[in-house]
Amino acid sequence: MEASEAGRGTGGSGTAGQVWLRTPARAGRAAPPLTRERIVEEAVALLDAEGADRLTMRRLAERLGTGSTTLYWHVKTKDDVLDLALDAIFAEVEIPPEGGQGWRAGITALINGWRAVLLRHPWSAALLSRPMLGPNVLARSEFLYATLLEAGVTGPGLTAAAYGLSNYVIGSGLMQATWPTGAEREVRRAAREYLHANRERYPVLAAHGPLVADDDWETGFALGLTWILDGIEAGIARADERGPMSAGR
Amino acid sequence: MEASEAGRGTGGSGTAGQVWLRTPARAGRAAPPLTRERIVEEAVALLDAEGADRLTMRRLAERLGTGSTTLYWHVKTKDDVLDLALDAIFAEVEIPPEGGQGWRAGITALINGWRAVLLRHPWSAALLSRPMLGPNVLARSEFLYATLLEAGVTGPGLTAAAYGLSNYVIGSGLMQATWPTGAEREVRRAAREYLHANRERYPVLAAHGPLVADDDWETGFALGLTWILDGIEAGIARADERGPMSAGR
DNA sequence: ACCTGAACACCGTTCAAGT
DNA sequence: ACCTGAACACCGTTCAAGT
Numbered sequence: 286m287e288a289s290e291a292g293r294g295t296g297g298s299g300t301a302g303q304v305w306l307r308t309p310a311r312a313g314r315a316a317p318p319l320t321r322e323r324i325v326e327e328a329v330a331l332l333d334a335e336g337a338d339r340l341t342m343r344r345l346a347e348r349l350g351t352g353s354t355t356l357y358w359h360v361k362t363k364d365d366v367l368d369l370a371l372d373a374i375f376a377e378v379e380i381p382p383e384g385g386q387g388w389r390a391g392i393t394a395l396i397n398g399w400r401a402v403l404l405r406h407p408w409s410a411a412l413l414s415r416p417m418l419g420p421n422v423l424a425r426s427e428f429l430y431a432t433l434l435e436a437g438v439t440g441p442g443l444t445a446a447a448y449g450l451s452n453y454v455i456g457s458g459l460m461q462a463t464w465p466t467g468a469e470r471e472v473r474r475a476a477r478e479y480l481h482a483n484r485e486r487y488p489v490l491a492a493h494g495p496l497v498a499d500d501d502w503e504t505g506f507a508l509g510l511t512w513i514l515d516g517i518e519a520g521i522a523r524a525d526e527r528g529p530m531s532a533g534r
Numbered sequence: 535m536e537a538s539e540a541g542r543g544t545g546g547s548g549t550a551g552q553v554w555l556r557t558p559a560r561a562g563r564a565a566p567p568l569t570r571e572r573i574v575e576e577a578v579a580l581l582d583a584e585g586a587d588r589l590t591m592r593r594l595a596e597r598l599g600t601g602s603t604t605l606y607w608h609v610k611t612k613d614d615v616l617d618l619a620l621d622a623i624f625a626e627v628e629i630p631p632e633g634g635q636g637w638r639a640g641i642t643a644l645i646n647g648w649r650a651v652l653l654r655h656p657w658s659a660a661l662l663s664r665p666m667l668g669p670n671v672l673a674r675s676e677f678l679y680a681t682l683l684e685a686g687v688t689g690p691g692l693t694a695a696a697y698g699l700s701n702y703v704i705g706s707g708l709m710q711a712t713w714p715t716g717a718e719r720e721v722r723r724a725a726r727e728y729l730h731a732n733r734e735r736y737p738v739l740a741a742h743g744p745l746v747a748d749d750d751w752e753t754g755f756a757l758g759l760t761w762i763l764d765g766i767e768a769g770i771a772r773a774d775e776r777g778p779m780s781a782g783r
Numbered sequence: 784a785c786c787t788g789a790a791c792a793c794c795g796t797t798c799a800a801g802t
Numbered sequence: 803a804c805c806t807g808a809a810c811a812c813c814g815t816t817c818a819a820g821t
């Protein structure tokens with residue numbers, strides 16, 4: 286019964302296992318042949334090319350022309366590599382310009398960009414099960430919160446709105462990125478056949494089944510996003526009725 | 535460059551790697567000492583106790599009093615064990631009674647039950663990155679689709695509504711199950727400190743940060759769910775205006 | 784400051800062999 | 803039909819040693 290040591294490695298200079306909360310320790314001088322950046326960059330390339338469970342310290346090192354143990358000078362664990370790779374792709378999500386086209390447009394743009402990145406790097410959806418605290422993620426969260434706040438979303442509605450939006454993208458991205466496409470299209474066909482064969486037990490699924498065509502993902506996502514935004518907007522309207530200054534409750 | 539063989543194991547009797555789509559091959563006679571059910575049950579227990587990355591064929595076998603290689607008689611791969619375990623916990627999600635209290639109440643009950651299960655077995659959230667085709671999952675999807683259909687949701691709105699709801703629970707569950715709690719509470723504190731220390735870069739986050747108290751999860755989830763349901767309901771209302779029989783478009 | 788090699792304690796899975 | 807043991811080809815990570 287050695288189940289008590291659930292917490293991960295207890296880390297070096299920082300308080301906890303997360304990369305982001307640890308102090309950098311060294312500020313790289315002149316760019317050395319092997320840098321943390323190059324490792325992360327190559328990790329993303331490897332993940333894009335072969336998926337999450339083919340990422341190995343040994344294989345990653347090979348692509349970089351080093352031994353696997355060398356990586357551990359620049360990086361503490363494999364989990365660090367994953368955290369860093371996950372944050373790196375968030376840099377691809379464009380942050381909409383400031384005084385733009387109103388809050389709905391800004392948030393819609395951010396969420397759509399976010400979703401696009403998740404689909405461009407399908408492995409990322411599965412990695413989202415680790416707390417996202419990297420600088421690129423935080424910068425985009427900052428925009429989300431600031432825009433909502435500026436739109437008039439206050440108090441508990443603020444976190445609800447932010448979480449609602451985030452959860453929705455994450456869930457959607459996870460489901461779509463995960464769902465068999467391309468090479469695994471055969472699984473999809475087999476699933477449809479399976480549902481059809483068992484249509485007595487699952488009549489509605491067999492008829493209107495969840496194995497939709499590719500286009501439906503887009504419209505479905507957009508529709509759900511609209512619903513959430515409408516809900517947020519209605520909340521703002523109600524708050525305004527009670528007087529624009531009554532932020533408290 | 536051996537990156538071409540992306541597809542998983544190409545399976546035995548069925549078409550693809552998924553457990554569900556394969557034919558059972560043997561119908562267990564009198565219950566043997568080691569059954570597929572016992573394996574799955576023990577796997578869930580192990581996952582609950584120690585989390586996903588501590589589940590090992592060897593450790594699982596040890597808990598069952600066998601050698602690890604014996605498991606492969608009852609199960610094809612470790613992924614099968616995970617798929618089966620994931621479906622098993624879905625049996626805990628109660629399917630609301632048929633002619634109940636209206637569609638909103640029914641769906642709300644299902645979604646809340648679903649969420650409760652995800653939080654009771656936090657490892658499950660991370661496993662959701664595999665297509666869910668097990669019988670327990672399908673039975674609940676069937677209820678969801680049937681209820682929506684009965685409520686008057688039609689055409690593309692149906693898949694949008696079903697996916698919107700599913701994605702929302704999954705995203706929420708993933709985020710909350712993932713977010714450091716309990717033993718890893720220290721990470722949370724460190725994160726808050728980190729945000730505070732960098733409050734010049736993340737002013738809004740530092741002030742209204744995403745590191746909420748536990749209660750906020752509940753209210754936030756309920757609020758977002760209401761928004762989505764409102765959106766679905768509004769869609770039904772619009773469809774009814776155009777005449778109750780105009781399902782088509 | 785950075786890189787290397789050997790080594791440790793594991794993995795998932797196969798397969799011939801037993802009963 | 804079910805279980806076992808030995809074996810293969812891997813893992814992540816540590817650490818003394820090199821430059």
